[in-house]
Amino acid sequence: MYHSGASGYTSPMESPAAPTPKGPGNSCVNCGVRSATVCAALGDPQLEEVEAHKVGDHYFPAGSDLFLQGTQSEYLYTIKEGWVMLYTLLQDGRRQINEFCLTGAFIGCQSDMMGPSSYSAQALTGVTVCALPREGIDAVFQRVPEMAVRFACIATKSMESAFATLATVGRGTARERIAHLLADLEARSQVVQTESSAGPLALPITQEHIGDALGLTSVHVSRTLKQLREDDIVSLRGHALHILDRPALMDVAGITPHQTQT
Amino acid sequence: MYHSGASGYTSPMESPAAPTPKGPGNSCVNCGVRSATVCAALGDPQLEEVEAHKVGDHYFPAGSDLFLQGTQSEYLYTIKEGWVMLYTLLQDGRRQINEFCLTGAFIGCQSDMMGPSSYSAQALTGVTVCALPREGIDAVFQRVPEMAVRFACIATKSMESAFATLATVGRGTARERIAHLLADLEARSQVVQTESSAGPLALPITQEHIGDALGLTSVHVSRTLKQLREDDIVSLRGHALHILDRPALMDVAGITPHQTQT
C-alpha cells in the first residue's frame, strides 16, 4: 500500500553514497534544517568555522550502518533527512534499540570522544547526513563555544529521552509502552515535517523494531496493536500510523512525570 | 550490623546544610575529586573562571531532595561525597530510578537549561556538593568551552549508561538485572573509594530502590537476592555487599554488548 518515492525505505537498494562536496549550493547558510541541529545558535562567522571543518553530505541507503558498535566512526553526523536507529547487539544475539533519531539529530557522540562506540547506528530510510570529521572537532568546539554549549544541550536531551524510555519500559505495560512510543514518534515527526498535519504518518519501522525498542516480542506487539486498533485509539497498518483518538492515546501513554506543585 | 559513622545514611537527621563558603581552604585547585568531575580537564586560568562563579559547598542530609522534577533548581551540583539518585515520579505514584550518582557526578543538567527538570534528585547518604549557580552558567561555558564539552561528555555518559540499563531492563531476567546493577555499583565505587578493595561495600539503598531502578517488585528483588546468595555469587545483607564469585557474577550480569570484530 505504502510507497514513498523519495525516502523509499522499502527496498534496501539505493545509490551507493557519493559524498556531496560542500560548496555554494550546499552551504551551511542555506541549510534548511539548521534550526533543529547543533548549529542552531550560530552566527555567520561561527558558521564559517563549522563549514570549514565539515566534509559535505553523505548518503546512506536504508538498512546500511552509519557506524558499528566497538568501532570508532570517523565522523559525527547531523541528520538532514531520514530516520536512523541507535541500537546495541547483545552477546546472545538479541537487539536493543536505544533510540529512533529523526532530522536534526546529532549522532556519533560518545563519552569517550576518541574511543569506540558502545552502540551501532543504522539507516531505517535512505538517509542524508552532514558529516563532521571527529578529528579536530574539539578545536572547533574551542573556537565556537556556542556550539559546545548547544552540543551539551543536545546530549542532555538525549539523556532525558533515555530516562523517559527507561521509565516506560521499566514500569509500563505493553499497551502503555507502545502508546508512548507512537505518541512520541508522531510528536517528533510533526516538528520536522511541516506538511500533512492530519494525514497518516509513515513510520519506516516494523513491529519487530517496536518490540526491540520496548523490550517486547514482535508477537506481543502485534496483539497489543490489534487491541489499540479495536479500541479506536491508534491504527498502525503496514507503515501508516493513524491516530484515531489523541486524548485517549495520551492517556494510555500516561507515563508522564507526576507534576510537583509549587 | 552496619553503622557508618561519617556518611550515616541510616538516619535522615543531619545538620541542616550551612553552605561552606568558598575560600583558600576550599579552593578548586586543592579539590580532591577534581579529576572525576566536570572540571577535570581545566587548566589553572579556566579553574579560576569556575571558582569565581561557584558559591561553595552545600550539604544535603540523607533523604532530602537536591531538587524536584517540575521545578528549576537554582544550582548545578558536582558531588564531592555521598550518593544521590536521580528518579522520576509517575502520575500513578510509581517511581523509576534513572541513575545512581556517585562522587564526581555532575547533576542538574537539563536540555532546556532554564526550564524545569524532568526528574528529581535525592540524597541517599549525607551528601556534600559543589554548587554552581545556574544563572550565568552559559557565560562560563562560553568562556571555558572545555567545560561545555566535558559537560556534554558527561551527559553522553549518562545517556550511554541509561542505554545499558535499558538493555538489561528490556531484555534481561530479574537475576541478570540485579547482577548487572550490583556489578556496576561495585565497579563504580571502587574507582572512587581507594580503600577497602576486598571488604564488603556499603550500599546505601534498600531492595525497593533496586526494584525501582530495575523495573521489579521489591518482593521479587528479595527472592532473587536470596537465590544469588544461595548460589554463592553475591550476598547483600543489610547494606553490606559481598561479592563471593566475581566471574560468576559477571557471567550472570552477562548483558554486555556483542563485540564486533574488526
Added chain:
DNA sequence: CGAGCAATTGAAATGGGTCAAGACGTGTGG
C-alpha cells in the same frame, strides 16, 4: 516496650514469552 520500616515467605493470579502454523504482500525468476 511499641512504632515503623525493611526484608521474607507463601499462595494465587497474570502479563507476556515461546512455539508453531497460517495469511498476506511484494518482488523475482521462469
Added chain:
DNA sequence: CCACACGTCTTGACCCATTTCAATTGCTCG
C-alpha cells in the same frame, strides 16, 4: 502472467517469570 520465496504480520495454545496480596519476622530508634 503465474508460481514461488521471503519477510512481515496474525492468531492460537500453552507455559512461566514476575506481580499481587497478605501475613510474619527482624531491626532500629524513640
